[in-house]
Amino acid sequence: MYKILKAGKLAGNIYEMVVEAPRVAKHCLPGQFVIVKMDEVGERIPLTICDYDREAGTITIVFQPIGASTEKFTYLKTGDSFRDFVGPLGRPSELCEEENLEETRKKKILFVAGGVGTAPVYPQVKWLHEHGIDADVIIGAKTKELVILEDKFQAVCGNLYITTDDGSYGRSGMVTKVIEDLVTTEGKTYDHCVAIGPMIMMKFCCLTTKKYNIPTIVSMNPIMVDGTGMCGACRVMVGDEVKFACVDGPEFDGHAIDFDAAMKRQAMYKTEEGRALLKLREGDTHHGGCGNCGGDK
Amino acid sequence: MGDVLKKVPVREQAPKVRAANFDEVCLGYNKEEAMEEAARCINCKNAKCVTGCPVNINIPGFIHEVKEGNFEEAYRIISESSALPAICGRVCPQESQCEGKCIRGIKGEAISIGKLERFVADWARENGIKPTAPAEKNGKKVAVIGSGPSGLTCAGDLAKLGYDVTIFEALHEPGGVLVYGIPEFRLPKLDVVAKEVENVKALGVKIETNVIIGRSITIDELMDEEGFEAVFIGSGAGLPMFMGIPGETAKGVFSANEYLTRNNLMKAFREDYDTPIVRGKKVAVVGGGNVAMDAARTALRLGAEVHIVYRRSEAELPARVEEVHHAKEEGVIFDLLTNPKEILVDENDAVAGMTCIRMELGEPDASGRRRPVEIPGSEFTLDVDTVIMSLGTSPNPLISSTTVGLDTNRRKCIIADEETGKTSKDGVYAGGDAVTGAATVILAMGAGKAAAKGIHEFLSSK
Numbered sequence: 001m002y003k004i005l006k007a008g009k010l011a012g013n014i015y016e017m018v019v020e021a022p023r024v025a026k027h028c029l030p031g032q033f034v035i036v037k038m039d040e041v042g043e044r045i046p047l048t049i050c051d052y053d054r055e056a057g058t059i060t061i062v063f064q065p066i067g068a069s070t071e072k073f074t075y076l077k078t079g080d081s082f083r084d085f086v087g088p089l090g091r092p093s094e095l096c097e098e099e100n101l102e103e104t105r106k107k108k109i110l111f112v113a114g115g116v117g118t119a120p121v122y123p124q125v126k127w128l129h130e131h132g133i134d135a136d137v138i139i140g141a142k143t144k145e146l147v148i149l150e151d152k153f154q155a156v157c158g159n160l161y162i163t164t165d166d167g168s169y170g171r172s173g174m175v176t177k178v179i180e181d182l183v184t185t186e187g188k189t190y191d192h193c194v195a196i197g198p199m200i201m202m203k204f205c206c207l208t209t210k211k212y213n214i215p216t217i218v219s220m221n222p223i224m225v226d227g228t229g230m231c232g233a234c235r236v237m238v239g240d241e242v243k244f245a246c247v248d249g250p251e252f253d254g255h256a257i258d259f260d261a262a263m264k265r266q267a268m269y270k271t272e273e274g275r276a277l278l279k280l281r282e283g284d285t286h287h288g289g290c291g292n293c294g295g296d297k
Numbered sequence: 298m299g300d301v302l303k304k305v306p307v308r309e310q311a312p313k314v315r316a317a318n319f320d321e322v323c324l325g326y327n328k329e330e331a332m333e334e335a336a337r338c339i340n341c342k343n344a345k346c347v348t349g350c351p352v353n354i355n356i357p358g359f360i361h362e363v364k365e366g367n368f369e370e371a372y373r374i375i376s377e378s379s380a381l382p383a384i385c386g387r388v389c390p391q392e393s394q395c396e397g398k399c400i401r402g403i404k405g406e407a408i409s410i411g412k413l414e415r416f417v418a419d420w421a422r423e424n425g426i427k428p429t430a431p432a433e434k435n436g437k438k439v440a441v442i443g444s445g446p447s448g449l450t451c452a453g454d455l456a457k458l459g460y461d462v463t464i465f466e467a468l469h470e471p472g473g474v475l476v477y478g479i480p481e482f483r484l485p486k487l488d489v490v491a492k493e494v495e496n497v498k499a500l501g502v503k504i505e506t507n508v509i510i511g512r513s514i515t516i517d518e519l520m521d522e523e524g525f526e527a528v529f530i531g532s533g534a535g536l537p538m539f540m541g542i543p544g545e546t547a548k549g550v551f552s553a554n555e556y557l558t559r560n561n562l563m564k565a566f567r568e569d570y571d572t573p574i575v576r577g578k579k580v581a582v583v584g585g586g587n588v589a590m591d592a593a594r595t596a597l598r599l600g601a602e603v604h605i606v607y608r609r610s611e612a613e614l615p616a617r618v619e620e621v622h623h624a625k626e627e628g629v630i631f632d633l634l635t636n637p638k639e640i641l642v643d644e645n646d647a648v649a650g651m652t653c654i655r656m657e658l659g660e661p662d663a664s665g666r667r668r669p670v671e672i673p674g675s676e677f678t679l680d681v682d683t684v685i686m687s688l689g690t691s692p693n694p695l696i697s698s699t700t701v702g703l704d705t706n707r708r709k710c711i712i713a714d715e716e717t718g719k720t721s722k723d724g725v726y727a728g729g730d731a732v733t734g735a736a737t738v739i740l741a742m743g744a745g746k747a748a749a750k751g752i753h754e755f756l757s758s759k
């Protein structure tokens with residue numbers, strides 16, 4: 001069992017938990033993820049490592065409930081435990097590896113974070129800051145109250161640009177607009193970009209950075225089962241090669257990814273998962289007949 | 298007494314009934330049936346069956362005890378050579394091993410060695426008989442990576458010799474392929490696999506799940522920082538292969554590993570588990586091994602019409618004969634001498650069919666099997682909405698790439714001495730599928746045994 005030392009809300013429906021997992025905390029690096037299983041009957045849910053404390057032996061995760069499993073996570077309180085918590089999985093971000101430091105120092109780096117994807121960007125920016133590199137960061141959110149970690153970023157990054165879809169805070173519009181403005185009218189140049197967020201956002205970031213020839217890394221979040229390279233569920237097309245995101249990634253060259261195929265694959269279990277959520281929300285009060293839940297079969 | 302040339306028939310769930318549930322297909326012998334079958338064995342002096350068993354169980358010895366009704370003694374004899382008899386009795390390819398060599402098989406049917414072994418193991422479990430307790434602890438720590446049959450056997454044998462053994466398992470449940478690959482209807486998880494794991498634990502072996510060696514901790518750290526004096530790698534066969542044909546990343550295309558893991562380890566077939574699975578209406582399983590049969594029979598039980606698509610003929614099917622027979626009885630359709638060319642997709646990128654081509658057998662290839670060649674112009678479309686690829690595996694590089702001085706061969710398998718399990722790295726041993734590529738439970742067990750002996754010799758002389 002893996003004890004939840006702290007559970008709370010970061011903003012809106014974005015949750016943060018600090019979990020005791022000494023083996024993971026000892027070894028993880030920014031860019032890696034864990035797989036969390038809540039209880040005996042739970043799914044294996046991949047979540048990016050958003051912060052870690054090697055001394056305390058803890059890992060911070062941040063998530064947004066979108067389906068039955070992540071919604072069940074929100075029931076857990078400080079002092080409860082996850083049944084399973086395994087990691088670190090995947091490869092660390094190439095930017096955050098000591099042996100690449102020389103190269104990384106020469107680059108002007110831009111991070112683009114979208115929604116709950118803001119959280120996994122943080123350890124990368126922090127790691128670079130601790131190694132004397134200050135990267136620029138764009139944070140995009142739907143609306144003001146969903147902007148997370150602003151203060152923490154402020155302390156570790158170069159320029160911080162915040163934008164909201166509805167213009168309620170910071171700049172107004174999508175993150176792609178900010179990228180355009182920075183490089184076309186605000187005189188910025190970047191030689192490396194990292195975009196993390198919903199697939200659709202990463203797709204459009206890549207289309208934008210491609211125009212300006214800025215190499216771009218994205219963190220793919222396909223459906224996963226084991227996370228060890230055993231099942232092949234997480235395969236994504238990178239160029240004309242099949243890659244397994246859990247062992248070859250999760251970070252890949254965004255300009256080589258087939259996002260449209262990846263997004264369709266991600267929706268593979270949509271009907272089944274929809275039913276599961278309905279069942280969870282309505283519990284015993286729902287007895288089929290709605291045509292959606294399959295409860296009448 | 299029935300016909301002495303024939304096996305005493307074993308009771309099974311009727312095909313129609315079992316095609317709709319996940320309960321065990323084969324019900325096994327009862328006492329009387331087992332004793333009757335055992336009486337067919339002529340107790341050969343120079344028993345050929347023993348040479349066919351990779352761990353050389355004293356087959357005439359244990360069968361003699363079954364004949365006499367001394368089941369506990371039979372169990373003791375089997376336990377001298379095998380740690381997992383309830384499992385091997387169920388899943389060994391007996392027809393090509395022990396039973397393939399049985400003298401009785403020349404004129405009639407071989408003795409049902411597997412079914413007798415299973416009976417003895419089940420009887421012992423039901424009567425609470427445990428393997429003998431470990432000797433005094435010698436205080437030396439050994440780490441075992443992976444809790445499949447090779448790891449469990451190696452750990453059990455070392456614990457019996459007094460070692461302080463910890464198994465590190467990447468998944469959340471111990472058992473390896475026994476839990477995530479082989480389905481419930483062939484190998485019950487709670488009654489058989491979990492009990493065998495309990496037996497290993499009862500010997501004092503600790504099992505730490507959710508630890509991925511190479512990521513959570515490396516082999517060098519286990520040895521330098523956590524005080525393990527030797528390590529056994531039993532990490533299994535690895536990553537699933539795909540064909541590289543168009544449409545393979547479409548929605549509705551799975552590896553057999555994913556499909557089986559969702560259903561077996563994650564229990565998607567049960568309402569009370571959260572795991573989703575795609576219940577296809579028409580499913581094609583590409584391949585002809587045990588894994589393909591398991592995927593096909595699982596899809597069938599989830600309600601689909603199922604086709605096995607295999608490029609050679611029935612004679613070349615690598616699966617156990619019993620599995621092929623069971624699959625046919627249950628209604629799996631065999632499209633033999635057929636090879637997929639392309640997976641067709643609809644506008645949502647979901648599987649809409651599979652273009653296949655007919656094959657014929659040509660000249661024998663390097664493996665001695667006749668090579669299938671395409672019949673020009675014989676393409677046709679198989680009407681399916683789900684495709685399960687079961688084409689074998691290639692080794693997972695996680696351990697070899699993070700362990701300095703651990704040599705692998707051309708096929709990326711770990712190189713280990715067959716007699717001792719010794720690898721190129723001092724104190725590190727390996728065995729099972731990680732060394733041989735996908736093989737069998739009993740070979741993995743045999744390798745685990747050999748390595749336990751190798752490790753014991755190494756640590757005793759240190």
Ligand SMILES: Cc1cc2nc3c(=O)[nH]c(=O)nc-3n(C[C@H](O)[C@H](O)[C@H](O)COP(=O)(O)OP(=O)(O)OC[C@H]3O[C@@H](n4cnc5c(N)ncnc54)[C@H](O)[C@@H]3O)c2cc1C
Pocket residue numbers: 033043045046047048049062063064065066067068069070071116119120220221222223224250266267268269270273274277
């Ligand atoms: C490497 C990796 C890292 C991740 N890191 C985070 C993180 O830090 N924080 C976080 O909130 N989420 C993260 N995710 C996504 C998270 O795993 C999914 O949100 C979760 O699996 C959904 O499970 P569910 O049962 O709650 O929802 P489901 O009901 O299974 O999914 C609801 C809908 O979301 C879509 N979906 C399914 N799987 C995924 C997926 N893997 N990613 C995105 N959408 C999906 C589907 O369209 C589905 O219909 C990560 C995923 C991966 C692979």
Ligand SMILES: Cc1cc2nc3c(=O)[nH]c(=O)nc-3n(C[C@H](O)[C@H](O)[C@H](O)COP(=O)(O)OP(=O)(O)OC[C@H]3O[C@@H](n4cnc5c(N)ncnc54)[C@H](O)[C@@H]3O)c2cc1C
Pocket residue numbers: 388389390442443444445446447448465466467468472473474475478479480508509510511531532533534557587588591617693695696728729730731735736737738739741
């Ligand atoms: C579907 C299917 C059906 C089969 N049917 C039969 C059959 O009928 N008869 C038969 O004899 N054989 C059968 N086999 C083959 C047989 O199961 C294998 O040969 C055997 O299980 C190999 O044992 P192993 O101990 O080498 O590895 P595995 O059983 O594969 O176990 C390896 C374990 O190591 C763990 N692991 C891997 N990497 C790491 C790591 N880095 N750190 C920690 N843990 C790790 C894995 O999670 C796994 O639990 C079948 C295989 C499959 C997939």
Ligand code: SF4
Pocket residue numbers: 349350351352353354356379385386389391394395396410411414739
């Ligand atoms: S372990 Fe396998 S090969 Fe050996 S006797 Fe038992 S069934 Fe036969």
Ligand code: SF4
Pocket residue numbers: 337338339340341344345346347356357360398399400401408410
């Ligand atoms: S070869 Fe057959 S008959 Fe002879 S001892 Fe073995 S099982 Fe019995």
Ligand code: FES
Pocket residue numbers: 223224225226227228229230231232233234235244245246247
């Ligand atoms: S999640 Fe199974 S191979 Fe990547």
Ligand SMILES: [Mg+2]
Pocket residue numbers: 043067068069273
């Ligand atoms: Mg879900």
